[in-house]
Amino acid sequence: MATDAPSALDRADALEAELRSRICLLDYAPGERLSESELAAEFGISRTPLRKVLARLEGAGLLVSRHGVGTFVTELAEQELDQTYALRLELASLAARLDPAPPGPEVLSRFRHLAERARALRPDPDSPRPLAQVIYDFIQAQALLSVNRPLMDFATHLYTQTARLWVHSLLTSDLDLAEEIQLFAREVEEVLQALEAGDLEAAALIHRAHVSLSWRRLKARRRGS
Amino acid sequence: MATDAPSALDRADALEAELRSRICLLDYAPGERLSESELAAEFGISRTPLRKVLARLEGAGLLVSRHGVGTFVTELAEQELDQTYALRLELASLAARLDPAPPGPEVLSRFRHLAERARALRPDPDSPRPLAQVIYDFIQAQALLSVNRPLMDFATHLYTQTARLWVHSLLTSDLDLAEEIQLFAREVEEVLQALEAGDLEAAALIHRAHVSLSWRRLKARRRGS
DNA sequence: CTCGGGTCTGTTGTGCACATCTTCAGCAGC
């Protein structure tokens, strides 16, 4: 692969991927402030190239910077969260109907591996990373189930937006973390079974159902608090 | 409006809007190279703030920069064009079903004005601007027909991507520009009638039909050339 | 005539110093 080269892709691209991953994996919580100086120091570069990366992430809607104040990780407003969930519900069905890509052996084994990791998850209120990491990988694996790149890119983006808030809410509130993890593990399991049966539409429906249920639980908790 | 203030929004935001508009209005054609130095000189600023704006547009997927070569306006690959059209077809229906927003009097008058401008369009192979401008405004007006912001933002983005290639192809090839303009004018007219009748779903169906037909014509010409 | 290598020009990338802006703590006046 291209990863063999010492500096195959521009450092900026690698840096962007790293920061994007940190945001999606909740190393940086929604609303958190990032310091240009600290990040520049951490990566051993000047503020200038770092600022370019931050600007790109801002253009992608993951960050927002305010003059004299700071650079912040974006977070969805309550209303937009609902709209995003409603949209994800529709897109889940679309993915299977539009340019479906039957998963090859390597994709299947990837989902099998994900199912194992999901089963092995243990609730840890102190570190969201293991959970966030599996979810993130699950999102990216799902993006392989259709060759419609614009659609899958957008679906991944929306999934990431809601997943960030979902995991974050799980940790800041006292919802049943163990139950959520178990439900997620079951979703991966069921999707895997559908894929192994070669039924992409069933996989999409299962995913859609879980999105819907997850949304309902999230709404219920919001009303409660 | 906020435009009264001399420097209400950051210069960077205004600059980004200007460049975004130039890209969407085909002042910069897909694949065209932009010069940081020239742009900086034109706007009377240094390269540094300009580069931040370019980076944001890069993050938004409208530009791509290559070290030592230049900064280029993105263009959809042939395959992605088909996928994007297929996606737009689905999203057209979604907009009416998901969080529809019945247009108020001001939105209606906006569409009426658009219909007039579309009728007044005359084929001009030398300047795509008038046509591109009306299309662009039509896109943005349609974004008001649903309150689901993520959906409409994405639909607008996709529309912009295909519209840019569509207008560009119209001018570089010898397709019947007059006919395309007339068809577009009729689309605006029919959408307006549906909106005045308060039937958002009909408006969406009409739009969807025109997208489908436009796609078919585009594919036919591609095969021909 | 063709091919290969070196140079040369123009581009984006990087580092640093300084400007501008926001926020907040401290303090004088009421």
Added chain:
DNA sequence: GCTGCTGAAGATGTGCACAACAGACCCGAG
């Protein structure tokens, strides 16, 4: 005690000079 001002501190924004890189051009060897 409360209010409002003033200053400092720290954040992002800006300008400039230089480094790194890719492509074009030229020129000579075969």
